[in-house]
Amino acid sequence: MSIHHLTTRRGSEDAEDLELLKRVAAKDKVAFERLYARFYPRLTRYLSRMMRRPDLVEEVVSDTLFVVWQKADGFQGRSKVSTWITGIAYLKGIKALDKLKTQPEQHAGELDDNEPVPETHDFIQKIGLEEWLVSGLSQISADQRSVIELTYFSGHSYQEIADIMQCPVNTIKTRMFHARRRLAKLLPVLAQGAESSNTLEEFLQSESGELEK
Amino acid sequence: MTLEKDHMQTMALLPWYVNETLDGRDAELVLRHLAECDACRDERDRLYQLQDLVQETAAPDTGYKRSFEHVMARIDAAERDSRSLRDAEEFAQRRGFLPIGIAASVLVAVVAAGSFLQNLGTADQSSGEEYETLSSDALTAGASQRMELGFVNPIPAATLRQALIETDSNIVSGPDPQGNYIVEVMVPGGIDNADYLTRIQKIEGVERARFVEN
Numbered sequence: 001m002s003i004h005h006l007t008t009r010r011g012s013e014d015a016e017d018l019e020l021l022k023r024v025a026a027k028d029k030v031a032f033e034r035l036y037a038r039f040y041p042r043l044t045r046y047l048s049r050m051m052r053r054p055d056l057v058e059e060v061v062s063d064t065l066f067v068v069w070q071k072a073d074g075f076q077g078r079s080k081v082s083t084w085i086t087g088i089a090y091l092k093g094i095k096a097l098d099k100l101k102t103q104p105e106q107h108a109g110e111l112d113d114n115e116p117v118p119e120t121h122d123f124i125q126k127i128g129l130e131e132w133l134v135s136g137l138s139q140i141s142a143d144q145r146s147v148i149e150l151t152y153f154s155g156h157s158y159q160e161i162a163d164i165m166q167c168p169v170n171t172i173k174t175r176m177f178h179a180r181r182r183l184a185k186l187l188p189v190l191a192q193g194a195e196s197s198n199t200l201e202e203f204l205q206s207e208s209g210e211l212e213k
Numbered sequence: 214m215t216l217e218k219d220h221m222q223t224m225a226l227l228p229w230y231v232n233e234t235l236d237g238r239d240a241e242l243v244l245r246h247l248a249e250c251d252a253c254r255d256e257r258d259r260l261y262q263l264q265d266l267v268q269e270t271a272a273p274d275t276g277y278k279r280s281f282e283h284v285m286a287r288i289d290a291a292e293r294d295s296r297s298l299r300d301a302e303e304f305a306q307r308r309g310f311l312p313i314g315i316a317a318s319v320l321v322a323v324v325a326a327g328s329f330l331q332n333l334g335t336a337d338q339s340s341g342e343e344y345e346t347l348s349s350d351a352l353t354a355g356a357s358q359r360m361e362l363g364f365v366n367p368i369p370a371a372t373l374r375q376a377l378i379e380t381d382s383n384i385v386s387g388p389d390p391q392g393n394y395i396v397e398v399m400v401p402g403g404i405d406n407a408d409y410l411t412r413i414q415k416i417e418g419v420e421r422a423r424f425v426e427n
Contacts, residue, residue: 029288033281040277062284069288130270152267157234158226173225180228183263203221 006077017081025072036065039082042154043089049149050142051093053100060096064089079163083156087164090146097142129187136186144179147172174204219246223253231260358400360413363393363421395425 003025008014017038023031043064047057067088075084137145146165150156158176162169177200223246229235230243247253386395400409406424413422 029285036281036284037277040280058280062280065280066284066287069284129266133266133270148267151228151232152264155232155234158229160234176228177225180260180263184259187263200221200224203218204225 001076003073003075003077006075008077008080010080014080014082018077021068021072021075021081024069025075032069035068039065039068039085042082043086046086046146046149046154047089047093049137049153050090050146051097052138052142052145053097056096060089060092064092067092079160083160083163086150086154086156087166090164091166094142132187136183139186140179140182141175144175144182147175148179148183151176170204170207174201177201177204220250220253223247223250224256227253227257227260231257231264357397358406359425360396360398361393361421361423361425362396362413362419363391393421 003022006018006022008018017035020031020035020038024035040061043061044057047060048054051057051060064085068085075081079087137148140148143165147161150161150164151158156164158169158172161172165172219242223243226235226239226243230240230247235243247257400406410422410424413419
């Protein structure tokens with residue numbers, strides 16, 4: 001179905017995004033600037049958090065929105081417009097990180113939750129919780145940071161995150177589980193929950209039949 | 214057994230209970246289980262704290278204008294290149310001489326490759342990173358010059374159409390009766406004309422290349 005025949009019942013924000021995207025598909029540059037202004041802050045925030053490479057973020061954001069301009073007429077309405085655009089940003093960000101061969105990004109499967117992490121409690125008191133979070137997020141994978149950010153900041157459902165990251169929902173739950181467990185070792189307010197959830201991984205594996213960290 | 218399963222499912226779903234995106238059976242399950250499980254309520258409270266913390270962290274600078282203008286420059290360049298290629302092909306078809314149409318494609322590819330060589334010549338060597346994107350920075354050094362290009366016959370069909378998106382070069386005129394084109398290229402600063410010409414002449418399909426006066 002052509003984008004020009006699409007409608008949405010996913011709320012007024014998605015309806016506004018869809019109307020703008022339709023005009024972008026018709027090569028309306030005024031609409032493109034409005035869409036750009038709307039998505040630039042949130043994509044910058046998301047990619048900054050996921051990639052942790054401020055020197056690359058702006059370029060990945062502009063690449064993402066360039067693709068939106070080129071491919072707008074191919075949007076089929078299977079998700080929210082914001083989910084579709086964030087999905088492009090995720091793939092661009094991961095691709096950019098993969099190209100950094102001199103500083104490889106650790107993927108979820110390569111992390112070991114039993115690996116010792118730095119003792120940070122004293123450090124936290126000195127630097128404050130915000131710095132702690134930045135520090136803690138640096139010790140989980142880009143995929144796990146993506147799930148944390150899309151859940152707690154962007155407010156996406158697990159199904160939407162699975163659409164963005166193009167993987168099964170149980171993979172999203174598993175990535176969230178590992179991120180929680182690892183962060184819990186670093187943040188006092190989360191620490192008590194870490195050990196009690198040890199069997200959650202086994203449960204998720206039995207639910208999905210997969211073994212992914 | 215059901216209680217244990219509900220507990221595990223609730224633990225897995227809690228992040229999305231906290232961000233208020235659960236619905237239907239998921240929401241019912243979590244609400245029912247939270248009413249009877251202290252551990253899950255504690256975990257829920259911890260996740261609320263984590264969510265607050267994530268939301269409180271500072272957002273980066275979000276001025277979009279400069280980025281938007283950069284992307285619009287790319288879009289405009291891509292549209293110009295697309296028009297150049299289309300015009301050249303239509304011209305060739307009007308003349309009923311298909312190989313010249315292919316020559317036009319290769320020609321534009323040559324111009325694109327020339328621009329690519331230029332970018333190599335001016336790239337910041339200090340970063341040492343292999344990261345690249347679709348972007349091409351605005352040309353900041355070098356001189357605009359005209360070049361006459363001729364091609365072997367038959368012309369190889371392979372083209373570098375994708376490179377057109379990355380370039381901002383123009384066909385000035387052509388083909389002449391000998392099949393030569395005049396193009397405008399930007400010779401990068403720091404590369405002398407002879408060296409640049411040598412690189413262009415090494416591109417497959419190019420038989421003749423020389424600078425001409427503007």
